[in-house]
Amino acid sequence: xxxxxxxxxFPKSTETFIYRDLMKFIExxxxxxxxxxxxxxxxxxxxxxxxxLEGRAVDIGFVQPAALAxxxxxxxxxxxxxxxxxxxxxxxxxxxxxKSLALVPKALAIAEDARAWGAxxxxxxxxxxxxxxxxxxxxxxxxxxxxxCRAHDVFRTQAxxxxxxxxxxxxxTVSEFGRDFLRANVAGMAxxxxxxxxxxxxxxxxxxxxxxxxxxPFRILYVGALEPKKGVQHLLDxxxxxGSALGxxxxxxxxxxxxxxxxxxxxxxxxxxxxxxFHGAQPFEVVAEAYRxxxxxxxxxxxxxxxxxxxxxxxxxxxxxYQRPAxxxxxxxxxxxxxxxxxxxxxxPGDSSALAAALARVHDDPLAALAMAKRxxxxxxxxxxxxxxxxxxxxxxxxx
Numbered sequence: 011x012x013x014x015x016x017x018x019x020f021p022k023s024t025e026t027f028i029y030r031d032l033m034k035f036i037e038x039x040x041x042x043x044x045x046x047x048x049x050x051x052x053x054x055x056x057x058x059x060x061x062x063l064e065g066r067a068v069d070i071g072f073v074q075p076a077a078l079a080x081x082x083x084x085x086x087x088x089x090x091x092x093x094x095x096x097x098x099x100x101x102x103x104x105x106x107x108x109k110s111l112a113l114v115p116k117a118l119a120i121a122e123d124a125r126a127w128g129a130x131x132x133x134x135x136x137x138x139x140x141x142x143x144x145x146x147x148x149x150x151x152x153x154x155x156x157x158x159c160r161a162h163d164v165f166r167t168q169a170x171x172x173x174x175x176x177x178x179x180x181x182x183t184v185s186e187f188g189r190d191f192l193r194a195n196v197a198g199m200a201x202x203x204x205x206x207x208x209x210x211x212x213x214x215x216x217x218x219x220x221x222x223x224x225x226x227p228f229r230i231l232y233v234g235a236l237e238p239k240k241g242v243q244h245l246l247d248x249x250x251x252x253g254s255a256l257g258x259x260x261x262x263x264x265x266x267x268x269x270x271x272x273x274x275x276x277x278x279x280x281x282x283x284x285x286x287x288f289h290g291a292q293p294f295e296v297v298a299e300a301y302r303x304x305x306x307x308x309x310x311x312x313x314x315x316x317x318x319x320x321x322x323x324x325x326x327x328x329x330x331x332y333q334r335p336a337x338x339x340x341x342x343x344x345x346x347x348x349x350x351x352x353x354x355x356x357x358x359p360g361d362s363s364a365l366a367a368a369l370a371r372v373h374d375d376p377l378a379a380l381a382m383a384k385r386x387x388x389x390x391x392x393x394x395x396x397x398x399x400x401x402x403x404x405x406x407x408x409x410x
Contacts, residue, residue: 011039011040011041011130011407011408012040012041012042012043012127012128012129012130012131013035013040013041013042013043013129013130013131013132013133013407013408014042014043014045014120014124014127014129014131014132014133014153015032015042015043015044015045015132015133015134015135016045016046016047016120016132016133016134016135016140016141016143016144017044017045017046017047017135017136017140018046018047018048018135018136018138018139018140019046019047019048019051019054020044020046020048020050020051020063020067021051021054021055021056021060021063021064022051022054023054023055023056023057023291024234024235024265026057026060026294026324027209027210027324028135029057029059029060029063030059030060030210030211030212030396031210031396031399031400031403032044032060032063033059033060033062033063034212034396034397034400035400035403035404036062038400038401038404040404042063042066043066043068043123043124043127043129044063044066044067044068045067045068045070045120045123045124045143046067046069047113047116047139047140047143049069050067050069055291055293057293057294058293058294058295059294068120068123070116070119070120070123071116072112072113072115072116073115074115074116074118074119075115077115077118077119077122078114078115078118080118080122081118081150081151084150084151085149085150085151088149088150088151089146089149089150092145092146092149092150093111093114093146095170095173096110096111096142096146096170096173097110097111099169099170099173100169100170102169103167103169106167106169109139110139110142113139113142113143113146114146116143117142117143117144117146117147118146118147118150120143120147121146121147121148121150121151121152121153122152124147124152124153125152125153129153130153130408131153131154131155131156131179131407131408132144132147132148132152132153132154132155132156133155133156133157133158133407134155134156134157134158135158136157136158136159136160136163137157137158137159137160137163137164137171137174137175138163140157141155141157141163141174141175141178142170142174144157144174144178145173145174145177145178148177149177154179155177155178155179156178156179156180156181156182156406156407157174157175157178157180157181157182158182158183158184159175159181159182159183159184159188159192160183160184160188160209160321161184161188161318161319161320161321161342162239162316162317162318162319164183164188164191164192164196165191165317165318165319165342166316166317166318167316168195168196171192171196172196172197172198172199175192175196175198175199175202176198176202180205180406180407181202181203181204181205182204182205182206182207182403182406183204183205183206183207183321184206184207184208184209184321184322184343185206185208185321185322185342185343185346186206186343186346187321187342187343187346188206188321188342188343189204189206192204205402205406207399207402207403208322208327208346208347208393208394208399209321209322209324209327209394209399210327210394210395210396210398210399210400211324211327211328211331211390211394211395211396212395212396212397213331213387213390213391213394213395213396214397216298216328216331216332218331218332218333218384218387219301219302219332219333219334220333221380222376222377222379222380223304223305223306223334223335223372223373223376223379223380224303224305224376225257225305225373225376226257226258227257227258227259227260228256228257228258228259228260228305228306228373229259229260229261229262229303229304229305229306230245230249230256230259230260230261230262230304230305230306230308230369231261231262231264231300231301231304231306231307231308231329231334232245232261232262232263232264232265232307232308232309232310233264233265233297233300233301233307233325233328234264234265234309234323234325235265235266235267236263236265236266236267236268236269236270236273237267237268237269237314238269238312238314238315238318239311239312239313239314239315239318239319239320240267240269240309240310240311240312240314241310241311241312241339241359241360242263242269242273242310243269243273243276244310244312244360244361244362244365245261245308245310245362245365246273246276246277246280246282246286247280247362248310248362248363248365248366248369249261249280249282249285249286249366249369250280250281250282251362251363251366252366252369252370255366255369255370255373255374256369256370256373257373259285259373260285260287261282261285261286261287262287262289262300262304263286263287263288263289264289264290264291264292264296264297264300265290265291266290266291270288270290273288274288297328298332301328301329301332301334302332302334304329304332304334305334305335305372305373305376306334306335306336306337306369306372306373306379307325307326307329307334307335307336307337308336308337308338308365308369309323309325309326309336309337309338309339310337310338310339310357310359310365311323311338311339311341311342311344311359312339312341312359312360313341313359319341319342320341320342320343320344321342321343322342322343322344322346322347323338323344326338326344326347326348326354327347327390327394329386330347330353330354330383330386330387330389330390331387331390331394333380333383333384333386333387334383335354335355335372335379335380335382335383336348336353336354336355336382336383336386337354337355337356337357337365337368337369337372338354338355338356338357339356339357339358339359339360340356340357340358340359341359344356346393347386347389347390347393347394348386349389351382352382352385353382353383353385353386353389354382354383354386355368355371355372355382
């Protein structure tokens with residue numbers, strides 16, 4: 011079996027959830043070829059566990075006159091109609107329209123390369139530009155394809171989703187919330203068979219931490235991008251509000267992003283510079299050790315500009331896999347993972363006072379916090395296990 015996979019960017023340190031799936035597909039005997047819509051990111055490190063994927067990535071440029079000419083000669087009407095539909099759908103989103111138009115030759119070249127390589131299926135790992143590329147290639151005579159719908163790729167705009175998802179052989183979302191959103195907001199999806207397959211971790215390779223959360227010092231961990239939808243500014247405000255209630259505490263922020271400098275300045279302004287440490291992007295081996303030593307893991311997610319929001323934060327899945335207490339917000343599909351008071355704690359998005367109270371709750375009762383984390387680990391084993399969910403995805407790509 012040969013599977014062509016289209017992602018937006020490669021490498022991308024925050025997309026471990028995709029790379030875990032691909033590595034599991036390869037372990038199952040599937041030959042994977044990886045295509046990226048954006049140019050290859052030479053400055054971005056690739057986590058060690060995903061290093062084999064670099065040799066499977068094909069860097070196809072945007073200037074592809076030969077592929078465009080062959081597609082026009084083969085299916086001129088279909089290609090012209092699909093471009094027209096695309097531009098009409100994105101008429102209120104000029105930036106997306108321009109990027110999608112520039113993507114057309116590259117999408118056609120990806121379709122040609124995948125077919126020549128011997129792929130029998132194409133999978134788009136987002137409903138945005140990767141799905142556009144798969145859809146264009148398919149309409150020009152390319153392979154059948156499927157789409158994974160995750161979060162902002164469907165929440166930000168639903169333009170062209172009816173066409174891209176409607177033509178897909180299979181559709182997968184990572185949450186029930188996402189499935190219900192598509193059925194309510196995208197034409198033709200109400201009766202569509204949409205498969206909910208959560209993003210996953212390999213729980214068999216993660217030994218749960220049995221220790222009580224430490225309180226001296228109380229170690230608070232955030233892992234993720236430093237961008238508006240992550241709500242890190244509310245964590246900083248919560249630390250000020252919690253004050254002495256957390257005793258001797260330390261907060262580690264692992265990740266990078268456009269808000270990094272602003273957040274550093276905010277931490278200094280709040281007098282937190284000595285206790286809040288910005289570590290930048292780190293290899294997963296370092297992140298794994300941070301999970302193991304954390305007293306609590308926090309994902310203070312909010313709904314950001316243009317409706318950008320999480321699906322289910324993978325860092326929360328990882329935190330529970332390591333059996334660490336977790337605090338996050340009640341948006342999108344998050345309550346499917348974090349059940350308030352049962353597998354972790356939920357607070358309203360943007361509510362720094364509630365977040366401060368949740369941190370104090372973990373600090374004050376580490377035994378109860380560990381009990382929640384144990385229930386969280388069991389929930390991950392049942393619903394978010396990589397082995398099980400990889401098999402479910404492969405059954406969509408290669409039905410018997």
